Each structure stands twice: as structure tokens, then as C-alpha cells.
Amino acid sequence: MPREIDQHQVAENVFAFTGTETNWIIVQDGTDLTLIDAGWHGDIKDVEASIRLLGRQPQDVRVVLLTHAHADHTGALNYLHDNYGAPLYMDPLEVSNALGDTYESGGPINVARRLYRPQVVRWAARMIKAGGLKHYTFPSAQPFPQAGPLDLPGRPVPIASPGHTSGHCSFLLPHAGVLITGDALVTAHPLFNGVGPRLLPADWSHDQTEAINSLGAFRDLDTDTFIPGHGPVWHGPINDALDRALDQVRRGHAVR
Numbered sequence: 200m201p202r203e204i205d206q207h208q209v210a211e212n213v214f215a216f217t218g219t220e221t222n223w224i225i226v227q228d229g230t231d232l233t234l235i236d237a238g239w240h241g242d243i244k245d246v247e248a249s250i251r252l253l254g255r256q257p258q259d260v261r262v263v264l265l266t267h268a269h270a271d272h273t274g275a276l277n278y279l280h281d282n283y284g285a286p287l288y289m290d291p292l293e294v295s296n297a298l299g300d301t302y303e304s305g306g307p308i309n310v311a312r313r314l315y316r317p318q319v320v321r322w323a324a325r326m327i328k329a330g331g332l333k334h335y336t337f338p339s340a341q342p343f344p345q346a347g348p349l350d351l352p353g354r355p356v357p358i359a360s361p362g363h364t365s366g367h368c369s370f371l372l373p374h375a376g377v378l379i380t381g382d383a384l385v386t387a388h389p390l391f392n393g394v395g396p397r398l399l400p401a402d403w404s405h406d407q408t409e410a411i412n413s414l415g416a417f418r419d420l421d422t423d424t425f426i427p428g429h430g431p432v433w434h435g436p437i438n439d440a441l442d443r444a445l446d447q448v449r450r451g452h453a454v455r
């Protein structure tokens with residue numbers, strides 16, 4: 200019996216789901232779907248169940264978009280491609296991470312140095328169960344087929360937001376007024392206490408200076424809702440969220 204999936208309708212035709220503490224997003228456009236991110240390997244059944252929860256089939260997924268190629272966002276990619284043929288697109292700079300030619304990821308050492316905290320121990324156990332110790336590659340990875348708004352269900356607009364990885368990309372859904380930030384801006388994570396807009400810790404990022412600078416890519420966007428890669432959906436002016444995240448940086452919470 201699969202566990203109950205945490206589902207949240209964020210806007211008309213935009214749905215967020217939470218698996219093993221990681222979010223994925225389904226954008227519906229008629230009968231066609233765009234899936235953004237795909238949970239851990241251990242979340243594959245839940246990703247498929249989330250599609251069916253909307254009354255659709257995995258074959259309705261026209262495309263999978265990826266914010267970045269970390270294991271907690273890529274779980275169902277090969278499954279969906281191999282079984283249903285969904286193409287997989289991402290920022291051109293992220294393709295080599297997805298293919299396994301490069302590797303930019305917070306490793307077991309970064310987890311180990313935090314194991315004095317019980318919440319991290321519990322999270323590490325869940326992460327291992329979800330496939331966190333295996334390194335998967337994604338041979339179907341391709342760069343976005345065009346620049347600017349993508350001619351795909353929901354017409355998502357890629358917004359380059361490098362730093363967490365070199366090719367990290369966020370997506371704006373202009374019709375829904377929703378921004379999908381992946382790990383460029385999160386609201387909660389087992390690595391830290393509390394809920395609110397902030398960056399992941401520096402040792403979780405490939406280049407934290409670049410990650411801080413990338414917050415500027417979100418400023419003044421026409422959105423008052425963002426869906427992070429980790430943590431609850433945030434409702435409120437995007438510039439307020441960015442100021443809160445930058446305040447956390449100033450207080451030193453994102454530099455270690």
C-alpha cells in the first residue's frame with residue numbers, strides 16, 4: 200500500500216507534490232503534462248501515483264524538466280523516459296552533470312559532519328532508504344530545445360540560477376504567476392531548523408557566491424508564489440522572500 204502523497208494545488212493547473220522531503224511539480228495544459236523534477240529513486244511509485252491522482256496517465260507527460268541533476272530531484276527520470284518516452288530537458292550547463300561526465304553534489308562527508316544532530320540522523324536514514332547512496336546517470340538528458348519560453352505544456356520560462364550547481368535552472372509559469380526555484384531558494388530542509396526563504400548551506404552548493412548572486416535573477420519577477428525544491432510553497436511578494444533569504448546570508452546562516 201503506497202503511502203499518502205502530500206499534494207497541493209498551487210494555482211490553476213499547477214500542482215506540487217512532496218515525496219521524501221523533496222518537491223516535484225506537475226503543470227497541466229489540457230490533457231498534456233509537464234513534470235518538473237522527479238524526487239528520489241525511492242519516490243518513483245509516488246511520482247507515478249501523483250500523475251494518476253490528477254486523473255492522467257504517465258503517457259500524458261509530454262516532457263520532464265529538471266532544475267538540477269542531484270539525486271533527490273532525478274529519481275523517476277530514467278523510469279519515465281524508458282517506459283513512456285518523455286524527453287528530458289535542462290539548462291545546457293547541467294547536461295554534463297546529468298550524464299555523469301561531471302559531478303557537483305554535496306557528498307556523504309557533508310552529511311557526516313552534521314550527524315551530531317538527531318534530525319539529520321533521521322533524515323540520513325530516510326535518504327539512504329530512498330536511494331541516496333547510489334549515483335545514477337541520465338542518458339536521455341538534453342539541453343532546452345530553444346531559448347526563452349519553452350513551447351511545452353504550461354509554456355514554462357527557464358531562469359538560469361546557477362550556484363547550487365553550474366547549470367541550476369528555475370522556471371517561471373507566467374500564466375499561473377508561479378515561480379519554481381528548485382534548490383536555488385528553499386523554505387525548509389532537514390539540514391536546518393525553521394521555515395522561510397533561504398539558501399541551502401554553502402557546502403551543499405557548487406559555488407555559494409554564485410548562488411547568492413542568482414537570487415537577483417528572481418527580483419521583480421511577476422509572481423507572488425514560489426515552489427521550492429524543499430519545504431512548503433511560499434505565498435507573498437517575491438522581493439520580500441529574497442530579502443529574507445539575503446538576511447539569512449548576512450547573519451551567516453548560508454555561508455557554512
Ligand SMILES: [Zn+2]
Nearest residue numbers: 267269363382
Ligand atoms: Zn540539490
